[in-house]
Amino acid sequence: MLSKRQLLVLQVIIDEFITNAQPIGSRAISKKDDVSFSSATIRNEMADLEDMGFIEKTHSSSGRVPSEKGYRFYVDHLLSPFSLSDTELDVISDAFDKDMLEFERVVQKSAMVLSELTNYTSIILGPEVFETKLKQLQIISLSPTTAVAILVTNTGHVEHRSFNVPKEISARDLEKMVNILNERLSGVPIIKLQERLQTEVASLIKGYTDDFETAYHYLKGALFEEHPVKLYIGGKTNILMQPEFKDVEKIRSLYSIIEQEDLIADLLRTESDGIKVSIGQENKLAAMQGCSLITASYTLGDQQMGTMALLGPTRMEYSRVISLLNVLSRHMTRTFHSWY
Structure with a gap:
């Protein structure tokens, strides 16, 4: 248990070192307005604080600097609320x-x-993004062979993913798939999209597309690419x-x-x-x-x-x-x- 005097000395040393990045000695501490005891008394308290591991002596100076143990004590017991300007x-x-x-x-x-x-x-x-929910999905054709999938989440995150479009998927099939996905998957956590695609959406897509296997593979790539x-x-x-x-x-x-x-x-x-x-x-x-x-x-x-x-x-x-x-x-x- 530190005495009131030791607490004050430790706080002054840490506050000064945080501000100036320079070791501080007993004479400098004794000149502080809120310190009312002599340099000799301060040296004794500093020696005790060093023995307890709260401060350390540097090689280049007779002053002391805080140790990690001192900083931990300072954070846990000596911090005062700081008023921002x-x-x-x-x-x-x-x-x-x-x-x-x-x-x-x-x-x-x-x-x-x-x-x-x-x-x-x-x-x-x-x-x-895998902890968020799908808000909207768009798939926009850029050319007959390329498209971009745009995923918008409830967090405001927007993800763009470009893909090569297999020739087996027509623009009509693409539009139908997007409508089904938005109807069935909006509000679903993205981490659960693959499960819902397999259990609820796949059968609907199967009835609306000419080449289900290709379309399904394409959607999995659009929705489940690894996220950075x-x-x-x-x-x-x-x-x-x-x-x-x-x-x-x-x-x-x-x-x-x-x-x-x-x-x-x-x-x-x-x-x-x-x-x-x-x-x-x-x-x-x-x-x-x-x-x-x-x-x-x-x-x-x-x-x-x-x-x-x-x-x-x-x-x-x-x-x-x-x-x-x-x-x-x-x-x-x-x-x-x-x-x-």
Whole structure:
């Protein structure tokens, strides 16, 4: 159990290091307005905090820096609510333009706003298209041998897929199939489309097409192509500009991870609801263990979950970042619920 004096010293060390990225010594701490005890007393408290693993001594200075254990204690016990400025709140609010009705545009703008307000790397994972519901399907002939399938989901996601059209499928058959699909599959979760196509729609299509096998194979290709990860990243290079990341190999390893969108998406999918802070070694990916990752969840429509995150150094502005993520996630949830 830390004493009140130790708590104050620890908070000053962490607050100063977050701001300046420089080790802090007892003399600098003693000059703070809210510190009323001597440098000698502070040195004793710092020695105890170091013995307990909350702070560390650097090789290049007699000052101390927070350890990962210190940051964890700070996040869990010492954070105060952070009041965002009117300017910051206006920037976030402006990201949700009432005329901007496409999911992708809202999320891209949100990722950009987060990275610009923090100078960290922002990552937003959208609800996967396979977790959403089909709203409308269109298949448009581009030529006698090519067409494009347009899938629109209840989340506002629009997917375009181009295909070669077998000569056995006539324009008339194509139109009939689209009408049947929209009538029978609208509102069906996309993850269940293949099952519904097989159990309910196939027999109807069979009665309306001249070459059922070819048409059925074509529809499966149009509807069940593997879907890419929907990951939106803002300020991808911001994390690399922090003073902690001067080692070339460290930078290369971290940047390589950021480039692997499938890996990052899998990481974000495992995060729990609400706000979660992972510090240093708490991160599952080795390349990220010199960083902190703060995630927040948002919901879209029928409780479909997405995740937003900020990746930065362990000396992150935790209180401010958590406030930003809370405000932005509420905006996203409110906006998407109003759509659907």
